[in-house]
Amino acid sequence: MKVSPENTVVGFIGIGVMGNSMAGHILNAGYELHVYSRSRAKAELICQKGAVWEDTTSQLAKKCNVIITIVGFPKDVEEVYLGPDGIIENAAPEAIVIDMTTSSPSLAVKIYDTAQKRSIHALDAPVSGGDIGARNAALSIMVGGDTASFEAVMPLFEIMGKNIHFQGKSGSGQHTKMVNQISIAAGMVGLCESLAYAVKSGLDPETVLRSIGAGAAASWTLNNLGPRIIKGDFAPGFYVRHFIKDMGIAIESAQEMGLDLPGLMLAKSLYDKLAQKGYEYDGTQALYRLFI
Amino acid sequence: MKVSPENTVVGFIGIGVMGNSMAGHILNAGYELHVYSRSRAKAELICQKGAVWEDTTSQLAKKCNVIITIVGFPKDVEEVYLGPDGIIENAAPEAIVIDMTTSSPSLAVKIYDTAQKRSIHALDAPVSGGDIGARNAALSIMVGGDTASFEAVMPLFEIMGKNIHFQGKSGSGQHTKMVNQISIAAGMVGLCESLAYAVKSGLDPETVLRSIGAGAAASWTLNNLGPRIIKGDFAPGFYVRHFIKDMGIAIESAQEMGLDLPGLMLAKSLYDKLAQKGYEYDGTQALYRLFI
Numbered sequence: 001m002k003v004s005p006e007n008t009v010v011g012f013i014g015i016g017v018m019g020n021s022m023a024g025h026i027l028n029a030g031y032e033l034h035v036y037s038r039s040r041a042k043a044e045l046i047c048q049k050g051a052v053w054e055d056t057t058s059q060l061a062k063k064c065n066v067i068i069t070i071v072g073f074p075k076d077v078e079e080v081y082l083g084p085d086g087i088i089e090n091a092a093p094e095a096i097v098i099d100m101t102t103s104s105p106s107l108a109v110k111i112y113d114t115a116q117k118r119s120i121h122a123l124d125a126p127v128s129g130g131d132i133g134a135r136n137a138a139l140s141i142m143v144g145g146d147t148a149s150f151e152a153v154m155p156l157f158e159i160m161g162k163n164i165h166f167q168g169k170s171g172s173g174q175h176t177k178m179v180n181q182i183s184i185a186a187g188m189v190g191l192c193e194s195l196a197y198a199v200k201s202g203l204d205p206e207t208v209l210r211s212i213g214a215g216a217a218a219s220w221t222l223n224n225l226g227p228r229i230i231k232g233d234f235a236p237g238f239y240v241r242h243f244i245k246d247m248g249i250a251i252e253s254a255q256e257m258g259l260d261l262p263g264l265m266l267a268k269s270l271y272d273k274l275a276q277k278g279y280e281y282d283g284t285q286a287l288y289r290l291f292i
Numbered sequence: 293m294k295v296s297p298e299n300t301v302v303g304f305i306g307i308g309v310m311g312n313s314m315a316g317h318i319l320n321a322g323y324e325l326h327v328y329s330r331s332r333a334k335a336e337l338i339c340q341k342g343a344v345w346e347d348t349t350s351q352l353a354k355k356c357n358v359i360i361t362i363v364g365f366p367k368d369v370e371e372v373y374l375g376p377d378g379i380i381e382n383a384a385p386e387a388i389v390i391d392m393t394t395s396s397p398s399l400a401v402k403i404y405d406t407a408q409k410r411s412i413h414a415l416d417a418p419v420s421g422g423d424i425g426a427r428n429a430a431l432s433i434m435v436g437g438d439t440a441s442f443e444a445v446m447p448l449f450e451i452m453g454k455n456i457h458f459q460g461k462s463g464s465g466q467h468t469k470m471v472n473q474i475s476i477a478a479g480m481v482g483l484c485e486s487l488a489y490a491v492k493s494g495l496d497p498e499t500v501l502r503s504i505g506a507g508a509a510a511s512w513t514l515n516n517l518g519p520r521i522i523k524g525d526f527a528p529g530f531y532v533r534h535f536i537k538d539m540g541i542a543i544e545s546a547q548e549m550g551l552d553l554p555g556l557m558l559a560k561s562l563y564d565k566l567a568q569k570g571y572e573y574d575g576t577q578a579l580y581r582l583f584i
Contacts, residue, residue, distance in 0.1 A: 129507055163503065167495055172493075175494075179504060179509075183509035187509070189555035193474050193556055194472075197542070200549045201470075202460065203460060211455065214455055215455070219475070219512065261488075261489065263485050263555070
């Protein structure tokens with residue numbers, strides 16, 4: 001059975017930059033929406049629009065049959081799901097819980113297994129597309145878990161995103177997001193080294209981008225973040241500190257599989273250096289600072 | 293003054309996979325065309341179509357007022373231009389010579405300076421777009437040298453390519469190509485590590501590409517070479533050995549500028565390893581072999 005405003009009360013935990021837009025779309029679609037966030041202030045606006053504030057995770061979990069989370073780090077995910085006041089202890093049997101945080105694949109499996117013992121259905125469904133994708137309901141959503149749960153909540157995914165794919169068993173959504181981040185990490189290193197070379201060799205970087213931005217070197221990173229770097233605009237679309245988190249998860253996960261990823265290790269070490277220099281709240285394109 | 297079939301005899305040195313298509317377009321546009329290549333057999337077809345075979349570089353140079361070269365390695369470029377039988381010694385004053393090989397920026401400057409002493413005008417104009425781009429007259433052409441020469445031979449560039457940009461003084465075309473290759477090198481490492489992670493973690497790589505191929509991880513490399521890797525197709529679009537050459541030039545050139553490019557160094561070392569395993573005549577996507 002598919003969820004609808006008639007048969008479903010949605011809980012949303014984590015009203016940050018992403019969560020605020022995503023929860024807003026669900027509210028606009030006519031769902032009864034209960035929200036919880038670490039900082040109540042961030043949920044003020046959405047509560048004015050009709051969302052119901054809950055004081056604790058457990059209180060929210062008891063009232064909702066679909067619960068969506070998008071929080072910060074894997075430790076936050078673990079606490080929200082498996083902690084003493086957590087979702088799994090408190091949600092009703094047959095609830096569907098969806099973690100949309102970029103988090104650890106093995107933690108996703110742990111949550112899935114724990115949930116299953118209480119007949120709760122867990123999906124891992126991280127997103128890409130950033131704040132703009134969230135605002136425009138155009139996120140890519142990568143989903144792991146059971147197909148029946150995936151299909152049941154598809155109407156909610158479609159409210160938040162556009163490019164929605166079931167990737168396989170529990171953890172597969174997170175693994176897919178890691179694949180995405182591994183590609184992006186290499187692309188950022190390549191872009192920053194390319195532009196540093198262009199500038200050092202006396203080229204005009206804008207003219208260079210016109211030459212190379214449509215051929216085999218073309219990428220979203222090059223064509224979207226290249227121009228920002230040239231302007232010296234290091235404002236965050238995606239924070240350095242969050243990217244470091246993601247790369248850390250990917251490296252740990254690769255190590256668990258016995259897979260050596262030297263390009264990813266290098267990218268992570270460069271971003272660590274950038275953070276040590278005090279730029280962890282810059283956007284990921286600030287990696288360029290290391291080369292100039 | 294712009295070149296035209298009425299005022300220009302074109303010489304073309306290097307009838308390989310790229311050169312054969314490029315020279316063919318010039319011939320079809322109505323130019324008198326003289327050709328030389330290390331292996332006469334490769335020029336057989338274009339000579340049947342009307343090109344005139346020349347037995348030596350010097351013989352060709354004496355008969356042509358625009359000379360285009362696209363040969364293998366910088367040492368070949370050096371020999372063809374500056375060797376005892378070379379172009380610069382033998383071309384007439386006011387000839388325009390265009391090296392379209394991907395070669396060393398500092399060698400381009402050396403050729404330009406030597407040519408200038410004999411009132412010959414040298415351009416460096418490497419291309420991207422590969423054999424398909426050459427065949428479809430859709431190459432990107434990155435040009436360094438003097439604007440007057442660039443503008444004079446623009447009609448020839450337009451016969452071979454689509455995305456044609458003057459990048460600055462002598463060497464700037466080669467530097468721009470290096471920027472292109474630095475980006476591609478990182479992208480290949482990212483793609484291969486991504487797909488290796490996807491496969492190792494039990495994902496279906498085709499479904500993964502559907503999730504990530506349209507977002508922030510999107511790139512020409514991912515969307516064009518990803519599917520080939522998944523099929524186990526390592527046939528060359530662009531040879532490993534040529535890519536190693538290009539990265540070598542870029543590293544040397546970066547070192548001359550005092551620029552440290554760890555991502556490029558890593559990519560080069562991985563490709564060196566691949567070549568040592570006997571895969572230097574595979575396509576660049578064969579880097580994936582190292583991860584499986």
